[in-house]
Amino acid sequence: ETGVTQSPTHLIKTRGQQVTLRCSSQSGHNTVSWYQQALGQGPQFIFQYYREEENGRGNFPPRFSGLQFPNYSSELNVNALELDDSALYLCASSLGRGGSTDTQYFGPGTRLTVL
Amino acid sequence: KNQVEQSPQSLIILEGKNCTLQCNYTVSPFSNLRWYKQDTGRGPVSLTIMTFSENTKSNGRYTATLDADTKQSSLHITASQLSDSASYICVVSDGFDTGGGNKLTFGTGTQLKVEL
Numbered sequence: 001e002t003g004v005t006q007s008p009t010h011l012i013k014t015r016g017q018q019v020t021l022r023c024s025s026q027s028g029h030n031t032v033s034w035y036q037q038a039l040g041q042g043p044q045f046i047f048q049y050y051r052e053e054e055n056g057r058g059n060f061p062p063r064f065s066g067l068q069f070p071n072y073s074s075e076l077n078v079n080a081l082e083l084d085d086s087a088l089y090l091c092a093s094s095l096g097r098g099g100s101t102d103t104q105y106f107g108p109g110t111r112l113t114v115l
Numbered sequence: 116k117n118q119v120e121q122s123p124q125s126l127i128i129l130e131g132k133n134c135t136l137q138c139n140y141t142v143s144p145f146s147n148l149r150w151y152k153q154d155t156g157r158g159p160v161s162l163t164i165m166t167f168s169e170n171t172k173s174n175g176r177y178t179a180t181l182d183a184d185t186k187q188s189s190l191h192i193t194a195s196q197l198s199d200s201a202s203y204i205c206v207v208s209d210g211f212d213t214g215g216g217n218k219l220t221f222g223t224g225t226q227l228k229v230e231l
Binding site: 002044045090104107108111 | 156158159160204219
């Protein structure tokens with residue numbers, strides 16, 4: 001157990017819909033990162049938040065957005081869902097500022113299926 | 116473009132046997148290399164993290180090695196157990212430790228299955 005939780009566990013949506021995924025970080029962890037993991041692939045970095053501000057972004061379009069809240073929870077929002085958005089979405093929290101030596105603690109993920 | 120390649124893609128071994136997983140990377144500049152274990156349907160769990168100056172690190176039955184000159188790493192699992200069945204992911208971080216984002220490059224993983 002990493003102390004990081006995500007909800008929901010599974011989710012089915014249709015193309016064009018919007019979805020919100022939630023993550024609860026370990027208490028005291030200031031940084032949360034979100035990743036997309038397609039089947040059989042490694043996780044791809046979406047973005048990172050440090051103390052409620054975006055702290056870095058990967059190669060994902062603007063329809064992927066996020067929020068981080070003072071209570072160590074965060075959200076990943078995806079608008080105008082596409083079939084290729086079907087994946088496991090992982091969040092990871094870390095104590096520091098998301099630097100290269102920070103240990104990340106991953107949640108169990110949310111499996112999103114877009115039909 | 117930063118890349119991390121792992122081999123083999125999948126592996127089946129008998130319980131009690133040892134195995135070695137490989138990771139080659141072309142990430143530059145290099146900051147550190149991590150090995151994660153990911154059980155099916157779960158998030159990755161960190162096994163080891165090594166910086167440039169470290170060439171071996173152990174965590175129980177897991178031993179990771181790093182050759183920063185050849186840009187290769189290996190993860191050796193000793194006396195395998197059924198619970199070792201999982202995907203093992205190699206992750207390399209570049210040197211942009213400015214707090215301005217997470218620059219991790221993930222491999223696609225080696226799927227290990229341990230059988231009786």
